[in-house]
Amino acid sequence: MTTATNPPIQYPFNLFDGIALASAYSRAQQTPGLLKVKLPYGEPAWLATRYEDVRFVLSDRRFSREEATKRADAPRALPRIAGGIVMMDPPELTRIRNLVTQAFTNRRVEQLRPHVRDLANELIDRMVAKGPPADLVRDYALPIPMSVICELLGVPVADQSKFKEWNDSLLSTNTQTAEQTQRNLGELSQYIMGLVRLRRAEPGDDLMSALIEAHDVDDRLNERELVQLCIAILIAGYEATSSQIPNFIYTLLTHQEQFARLKSDPGLVAPAVEELLRFVPVASAAMFPHYATEDVQVGDTLVRAGEPVFASVGAANHDPRKFSDPHRLDFDRDARAHFAFGCGMHYCIGASLARVELQEALRALVTRLPDLRLHADVQWKTATFFRGPLTMQVIW
Numbered sequence: 001m002t003t004a005t006n007p008p009i010q011y012p013f014n015l016f017d018g019i020a021l022a023s024a025y026s027r028a029q030q031t032p033g034l035l036k037v038k039l040p041y042g043e044p045a046w047l048a049t050r051y052e053d054v055r056f057v058l059s060d061r062r063f064s065r066e067e068a069t070k071r072a073d074a075p076r077a078l079p080r081i082a083g084g085i086v087m088m089d090p091p092e093l094t095r096i097r098n099l100v101t102q103a104f105t106n107r108r109v110e111q112l113r114p115h116v117r118d119l120a121n122e123l124i125d126r127m128v129a130k131g132p133p134a135d136l137v138r139d140y141a142l143p144i145p146m147s148v149i150c151e152l153l154g155v156p157v158a159d160q161s162k163f164k165e166w167n168d169s170l171l172s173t174n175t176q177t178a179e180q181t182q183r184n185l186g187e188l189s190q191y192i193m194g195l196v197r198l199r200r201a202e203p204g205d206d207l208m209s210a211l212i213e214a215h216d217v218d219d220r221l222n223e224r225e226l227v228q229l230c231i232a233i234l235i236a237g238y239e240a241t242s243s244q245i246p247n248f249i250y251t252l253l254t255h256q257e258q259f260a261r262l263k264s265d266p267g268l269v270a271p272a273v274e275e276l277l278r279f280v281p282v283a284s285a286a287m288f289p290h291y292a293t294e295d296v297q298v299g300d301t302l303v304r305a306g307e308p309v310f311a312s313v314g315a316a317n318h319d320p321r322k323f324s325d326p327h328r329l330d331f332d333r334d335a336r337a338h339f340a341f342g343c344g345m346h347y348c349i350g351a352s353l354a355r356v357e358l359q360e361a362l363r364a365l366v367t368r369l370p371d372l373r374l375h376a377d378v379q380w381k382t383a384t385f386f387r388g389p390l391t392m393q394v395i396w
Contacts, residue, residue, distance in 0.1 A: 011037035012285030042075035059344030067291035120364035149237035243388030278338035281314025
């Protein structure tokens with residue numbers, strides 16, 4: 001059993017000028033027990049980095065995310081604590097997840113695959129017609145998830161740029177006043193309520209209509225929960241995927257042997273996406289504190305009631321106890337046990353949609369632009385939770 005005897009280590013570890021996993025995570029995995037860390041905001045916390053410890057913290061109901069919303073000193077890497085479904089605990093979390101899962105069916109997601117495929121090819125057509133160089137972020141990675149999630153929720157094309165402004169603001173690591181944050185959330189909430197009114201008047205076969213039905217017909221979802229869900233789906237459905245598309249291409253361009261395999265055999269796209277999801281630690285840090293509601297033994301560490309624990313999925317995905325030679329990109333590896341979409345109670349509801357987007361985006365690029373290569377140094381995002389290129393100039 002271990003306890004914290006040394007001063008907490010400053011956290012986060014990952015840098016923004018790239019997507020490599022910080023070496024501090026490997027050192028933490030070789031140290032017995034959890035690591036005591038100090039984040040930019042709030043009290044010290046424990047950090048889980050080993051696969052089994054991360055799985056345990058994310059799955060065990062003796063850990064609460066909701067508790068963090070009640071504490072002024074909750075540890076965090078961002079200036080503010082997230083809200084909505086991502087910070088709920090059972091039984092409310094279970095009730096709402098069941099509703100969204102019923103609306104977010106595999107059938108509805110697969111119906112979007114032709115749209116994603118056509119969109120990816122249309123964007124490549126535009127890039128080819130304009131000629132190189134192209135910005136893979138602006139011209140390809142951003143439009144795909146933006147278009148898909150807006151199609152899913154019925155967001156008009158003309159409003160997509162405004163949504164991006166709200167999204168970037170709410171996920172920024174730059175310090176904002178509470179008033180600014182509330183203003184952004186208020187504007188987005190009002191916008192979502194306007195979409196709800198439109199869909200209520202003219203329902204369709206889309207996710208928002210299904211959520212409205214759960215609210216109006218069965219009274220299983222109140223108005224606040226409905227708006228929060230739509231906001232969470234919009235933000236989560238856009239930001240992570242738009243970061244991972246260029247992250248994946250950057251990784252392939254720096255692993256030419258695996259890139260060549262994928263170009264010669266596009267049938268490898270599905271397992272390649274799983275391995276890339278495992279391999280690329282997109283987050284700048286573990287995001288959510290999990291408070292122990294009672295004394296809990298996590299591996300070699302006894303976490304006392306009321307102590308917060310962060311779970312690093314990026315580190316867990318590189319744990320040699322789970323994945324042999326974890327820092328090697330290997331498309332022959334069965335990487336499906338990765339935690340890129342989380343684990344347990346908060347497993348990403350939109351994981352199937354993200355997989356469709358990533359598969360089709362990657363497939364179109366390796367088949368249509370097999371000679372793709374970097375044209376200039378990548379400019380990296382430096383003030384957001386998800387790491388990735390801000391601009392990525394490519395030629396072919």
